Amino acid sequence: MWPIIRMLIIFLLSACSPCVCFSGTAHNVQKEKGYYIVKYNGAPTLFHNGVPMYANLYANLTWSPKEIVAEHAEKMIQSGIHIFIISVSMDWGNEPSLMGVSSYSNLDQRIRAILKIDPSAKFLLRVHGWVPRSWYQDYPAELMAGRDGRIVELPPKDARAPNSFASPLWKEEIGGKLIDLIKYVKSEKYYDSVIGLMFMTGIEGQWTWWGLGVQAMNIGEKKETLVTIDYSPAMKNYFREWVKKKYGNNIDALRKSWDNNSVTFADIEPPMEDIAKETDFYFFKIPDKGTTRYVKDYFCAYADCRIEALLYWGKLLKQETKDSPWLYGAFAGAILNTFVGGGQNYLRNIDLSEKICHSPYVDFVASPAFRKVREVGEITLAPMLIDSFLLHNKFFFMECDQTTHLNTHNLIVDTAESGKSNTPQNLEGSLAKLKRIFCYVLCKGRMGIWWWDQGLHPGVRKHKGVQNKAIWYGDPAIENFFSCISKIADDSIHYDCSSASEIAVLFSEETPFYTSPSPLGIGRDLIVKQVKAFGKIGAPFDIFAIEDIKNIPQYKLYIFWNTFYINDELRTVIKEKIERNGSTVLWLYAPGFLTEKTLSPENITELTGIKTGMILQNIQLKQKTVISDHPIIKDLGARNIGVMNKPMEAGTVQVDSVCPFFYCDDQAAVILARNEFNNKSTMSIKKFQDWTSIYATFYPIDGEILRNIAINAGVHIYSDNKDDVIYANKSFLAIHSINKGRRTIRLPYNADVYDMFEDKLVARNTKIFTFDFMKPDTKLFKIEAKEILNPWWKRMLWWF
Numbered sequence: 189m190w191p192i193i194r195m196l197i198i199f200l201l202s203a204c205s206p207c208v209c210f211s212g213t214a215h216n217v218q219k220e221k222g223y224y225i226v227k228y229n230g231a232p233t234l235f236h237n238g239v240p241m242y243a244n245l246y247a248n249l250t251w252s253p254k255e256i257v258a259e260h261a262e263k264m265i266q267s268g269i270h271i272f273i274i275s276v277s278m279d280w281g282n283e284p285s286l287m288g289v290s291s292y293s294n295l296d297q298r299i300r301a302i303l304k305i306d307p308s309a310k311f312l313l314r315v316h317g318w319v320p321r322s323w324y325q326d327y328p329a330e331l332m333a334g335r336d337g338r339i340v341e342l343p344p345k346d347a348r349a350p351n352s353f354a355s356p357l358w359k360e361e362i363g364g365k366l367i368d369l370i371k372y373v374k375s376e377k378y379y380d381s382v383i384g385l386m387f388m389t390g391i392e393g394q395w396t397w398w399g400l401g402v403q404a405m406n407i408g409e410k411k412e413t414l415v416t417i418d419y420s421p422a423m424k425n426y427f428r429e430w431v432k433k434k435y436g437n438n439i440d441a442l443r444k445s446w447d448n449n450s451v452t453f454a455d456i457e458p459p460m461e462d463i464a465k466e467t468d469f470y471f472f473k474i475p476d477k478g479t480t481r482y483v484k485d486y487f488c489a490y491a492d493c494r495i496e497a498l499l500y501w502g503k504l505l506k507q508e509t510k511d512s513p514w515l516y517g518a519f520a521g522a523i524l525n526t527f528v529g530g531g532q533n534y535l536r537n538i539d540l541s542e543k544i545c546h547s548p549y550v551d552f553v554a555s556p557a558f559r560k561v562r563e564v565g566e567i568t569l570a571p572m573l574i575d576s577f578l579l580h581n582k583f584f585f586m587e588c589d590q591t592t593h594l595n596t597h598n599l600i601v602d603t604a605e606s607g608k609s610n611t612p613q614n615l616e617g618s619l620a621k622l623k624r625i626f627c628y629v630l631c632k633g634r635m636g637i638w639w640w641d642q643g644l645h646p647g648v649r650k651h652k653g654v655q656n657k658a659i660w661y662g663d664p665a666i667e668n669f670f671s672c673i674s675k676i677a678d679d680s681i682h683y684d685c686s687s688a689s690e691i692a693v694l695f696s697e698e699t700p701f702y703t704s705p706s707p708l709g710i711g712r713d714l715i716v717k718q719v720k721a722f723g724k725i726g727a728p729f730d731i732f733a734i735e736d737i738k739n740i741p742q743y744k745l746y747i748f749w750n751t752f753y754i755n756d757e758l759r760t761v762i763k764e765k766i767e768r769n770g771s772t773v774l775w776l777y778a779p780g781f782l783t784e785k786t787l788s789p790e791n792i793t794e795l796t797g798i799k800t801g802m803i804l805q806n807i808q809l810k811q812k813t814v815i816s817d818h819p820i821i822k823d824l825g826a827r828n829i830g831v832m833n834k835p836m837e838a839g840t841v842q843v844d845s846v847c848p849f850f851y852c853d854d855q856a857a858v859i860l861a862r863n864e865f866n867n868k869s870t871m872s873i874k875k876f877q878d879w880t881s882i883y884a885t886f887y888p889i890d891g892e893i894l895r896n897i898a899i900n901a902g903v904h905i906y907s908d909n910k911d912d913v914i915y916a917n918k919s920f921l922a923i924h925s926i927n928k929g930r931r932t933i934r935l936p937y938n939a940d941v942y943d944m945f946e947d948k949l950v951a952r953n954t955k956i957f958t959f960d961f962m963k964p965d966t967k968l969f970k971i972e973a974k975e976i977l978n979p980w981w982k983r984m985l986w987w988f
Contacts, residue, residue: 222513223383225551225583230686230918231633232583234515236310236383242677243585243636245271245312250644250655253297257305260644260658263667265306268674271383273312273638274298278365283320283347292372299378311382312515312638315369317362317389317501323349329421330355332398335460337419340398350398351389352418354426354493362387362497363504370508384515386554387501394519394555395494397536416465416536416705417458418490428456430489446485447478459483464535464705469787470804470847471710472778473702475753476785484701491538502549517552517585520544523697524558524571527715530707534700541573541697541733545580552583552636557625560603560716562590562610564617564964565926567723567913568628570635573695575687575730578633579739585636586629592618592660595643605716615665616963620924622666623945623966624913626673627922630968631728631915634685639670676944676968683919683970688936690903691729692743693722696751702782703752710887713844714750714777717888724891725898726905728916734758737765745901747774747894753782759795772880772901774894777887778850789850798874798883799854803866807849809886811861811870820873820882820896821860829861829871829890850885857883908932918973920944924966932958935971942970 225232226240234243246264250256256274276295302309323331324339331339332350340350351358366385373379390396432453435442443449464483468474473483502516521544526537544550558571570584577584591611603609612618629635643659661667703711722729732740734751738761746766754762759780766773773796780795781787792800812828813821851868852859861871861884871884871893882897892910899905906914907923909931915922923931934956935941941950941957945968951957953974959967 220513221511222509223515224513225515225581227581229634229681230684231635232578232581233634233681234383234583234636240681242634242681243271243583244269244674244677245273245585245636245638247314247587247638247640248272248302249275249314249640251275251294251298253294253301255644255655256298257301258656260641260656260661261302262305263658263661264639264670265309267667267670268678269639269670270306270308271310271312272302273314276313276315276369278316278318278362279368280320280365283322292369296376299376299381303378303381309381311378313369313382313385314393315366315385315387316393317387318348319351319358319361321347321349323351327355327357330357331420332418332423333420335417335419339420342398350391352420352422353389353395353490353497354418354420355422356426357422359497359500363501366501366504367508370505370514374508380512382514384517384551385505386517386519386552387498388519394522395498395537395539397533416532417461417486419458423490423493424457426493427458427486427489428453430492431456431485434485445478446482448482458486465532467704471704472752472782472787473704474787475702475782480702487535487538487701488540490535491540492543494538495540495543498544499547499549502547506549515551515583517550517554517583519555520550520553521572521577522555522570523573523695524569524715524719525555527712528559529712530709531700531703531705531711532707534711535705538700541576542735545576545582550582552585553577554585554587556587556589557628558719560605561720561723562621564612564620565911565913565924566720567924568625569719569723570628570632573697573731573733574632575692575740576733576736578635579732579736583636584629584633585638586625588622588625588637588639589642590621590625591642592622592663592666594618594660594662596659605720615663616965618663619665619669620926620964620966622669623968624922624924626676627915627920627924627966627968630677630680630685631917631920631922633687633917634680672945680920685917685919687728687730688916688918689728689730690744690901691725691727691747691898692737692740692745693729693731693747693749694734694737694751695731695749696734696753699750699752699782701753709844710777710846714887718749718776721888721891721894723913724911725894725903726907726910726912726914727898727903728914734762737762742769743771744903745772745774745898747776748779749776751775751780752778754780754795755784759783762795767876767879770879770902772882772897774889774897775881775883776889777846777885778848779883781850792850792883796883797876797881798852798857798872800883800885801851801853801868803849803851803868804847805849806845806847807863808845808865810864811886812864813861813871814859816858816860818858818860818873820893820900824892824896828864829886829893846886852883852885904934904936906933906935908934919971921969921971922966925961926964928961928963930958930960932956933969938974940972940974942972944968944970 221237223236226235228240233240246269248256248261279292330352332352333339342350373382391398443451459482463479473480498518505516521539521541526534555571558569561567593612593614595611612621629637641658641660644655775796780791783791789800789802812826813824815826852872857872857874859869859872863870870886873882895910911927913924938953938955940952943950
């Protein structure tokens with residue numbers, strides 16, 4: 189009887205103790221063979237044969253067996269990086285592949301060469317899911333085409349053909365070659381050294397639209413052909429079958445939905461470009477209009493054909509590697525990056541994250557960082573609804589493709605919103621950026637990363653022979669950085685890396701179906717220009733798909749970003765979530781303006797609790813804070829906020845105007861800002877019994893206002909400097925800044941603080957500590973929380 193009483197007392201004592209996550213927390217993980225993802229110490233974690241490991245990779249993408257083990261690779265091995273991502277071209281026989289290498293013997297040579305100098309090396313295979321150029325002649329119906337039937341033309345030297353994502357032949361051919369590749373690797377001794385596989389397809393390998401690459405995401409895009417829709421026979425056939433399945437082969441249901449009494453299943457075609465582009469109510473489309481549903485059906489079908497191919501290959505891989513599993517994933521879900529090209533670029537690269545999140549076949553997604561805020565001093569951010577993926581135990585790999593000051597080849601991989609290069613000017617800037625990128629993936633759920641020295645890329649470098657030395661990473665200080673983070677990464681496995689965020693940002697993947705697909709305007713600027721401000725809040729934040737609101741924990745501050753379309757069912761869920769526990773909610777521009785059947789400012793009023801008016805004319809988004817003692821604005825005075833300055837091709841500056849223009853028309857709400865041209869309230873706050881609503885009718889809302897809103901909501905702000913970028917989880921805290929000077933850092937609880945990059949103790953059992961930024965830099969601290977247990981509880985637990 190006594191053992192039972194003792195166990196009961198231990199349970200009660202532990203249940204009554206404060207919920208604090210201590211460093212070194214261990215979890216029991218069943219030992220399984222192969223590679224897999226398990227939630228461990230608060231984050232999805234890569235496991236091999238029951239042992240957790242940090243996914244810190246080097247992208248060694250050369251095809252040369254000599255260059256793959258040259259000095260640049262040896263330096264990475266010496267730094268402690270032992271996982272390599274390497275390219276694999278499918279074996280098309282005598283067909284020339286993208287890089288002129290299609291024999292798996294070349295894969296053998298490269299893997300064996302690395303294993304010879306690093307027997308513990310492991311590999312992630314970056315497999316080319318492209319088809320050869322001969323398909324232009326042999327299978328033209330399987331290639332992406334325009335309305336006139338003209339197939340997308342790739343440059344003559346490109347060995348690929350632009351497969352339609354709806355092509356069944358493409359899906360089956362690649363699937364068969366995937367099985368052949370796995371069987372080939374299984375026959376080799378290095379099979380267990382392969383952690384998994386990811387597929388490359390589309391113009392840049394990131395499942396992107398054929399014919400338009402990164403350049404299509406810039407404001408100055410001129411190309412008007414093949415803007416949004418694939419008219420290939422493959423896509424036409426897929427769309428017809430998709431529609432039949434959706435409407436249960438019921439032609440009456442289809443005709444009612446599309447408001448078209450003459451349509452038949454046999455004559456269904458993808459919509460014309462002008463129909464896809466048109467709007468009904470200024471920036472918006474009427475949700476229950478026939479053409480709106482027709483266009484939405486097409487893009488949902490287009491999204492499904494891409495995801496079906498991804499999941500089909502994943503299922504094959506899982507079946508073929510079931511005895512010793514590999515990981516499987518792809519470049520997917522990077523919807524924020526697509527908005528750099530506006531609504532049209534989002535639609536032609538659409539991913540619906542929910543289907544990937546719930547698939548048992550996809551272990552990870554990957555992407556470079558968000559493209560337009562890569563300058564020193566700004567935020568690093570995964571360009572996706574990253575916390576929805578983490579919520580569903582999907583792993584993430586950040587591709588670090590960013591330049592350093594050693595970018596002597598004038599390769600501009602990414603540009604700032606101003607159009608200037610994001611390449612750092614000196615070593616200090618390079619180290620600050622590299623540290624920031626690592627700190628982001630560590631603090632955001634201990635995610636994976638691969639470091640890619642694109643200065644070694646054959647299409648970039650000037651030297652055409654074997655390249656021995658690193659280019660972008662060819663500095664002793666950068667080499668030391670990699671050694672340092674390897675140790676930190678391995679150590680982090682033992683610490684709780686679950687979210688410490690008190691802010692949730694909600695994003696709607698549905699909204700773009702009901703808004704203008706223009707490459708400019710609201711669709712682009714609301715997303716691209718807002719990201720930078722998020723980085724200046726002074727606290728970490730999580731980004732979710734709005735549909736996940738029912739599954740996420742409680743937050744102190746919710747930011748509804750582009751949530752213009754919200755159906756009735758989701759409205760009920762949102763209200764149940766936010767209208768309690770003293771939550772604060774910030775709504776941007778037109779929250780809930782659209783429902784399944786209506787578009788009305790009354791829908792905004794019902795959702796936000798703030799009476800909303802609407803003016804149907806173009807009004808510039810230029811507003812000032814009012815003079816007030818309200819804590820959100822009392823220190824700002826009457827100053828401009830949210831002014832939408834954007835570079836134009838002629839070098840001029842334009843202030844955005846918007847239609848419809850919304851304003852707060854609620855006498856019970858406190859006005860925080862007014863439009864300069866009509867004096868209407870463009871930001872108001874209204875306190876209810878169990879929650880607080882703040883409605884900003886403009887976009888973007890700047891960092892200082894966001895910071896003040898967060899403080900007012902009770903969110904913990906870490907740094908006293910409003911320009912610092914903050915990353916944090918339960919065990920680590922990072923601060924990135926371009927500004928020199930003393931910093932005072934406040935923690936939410938007492939802790940021992942260790943400087944990880946300088947490998948030293950900063951303070952013990954403290955909530956406040958200081959340090960100096962002597963240059964643009966990134967600091968990383970390990971925060972070991974002190975146990976909050978009464979001494980007599982400690983003694984009793986020890987005695988039992």
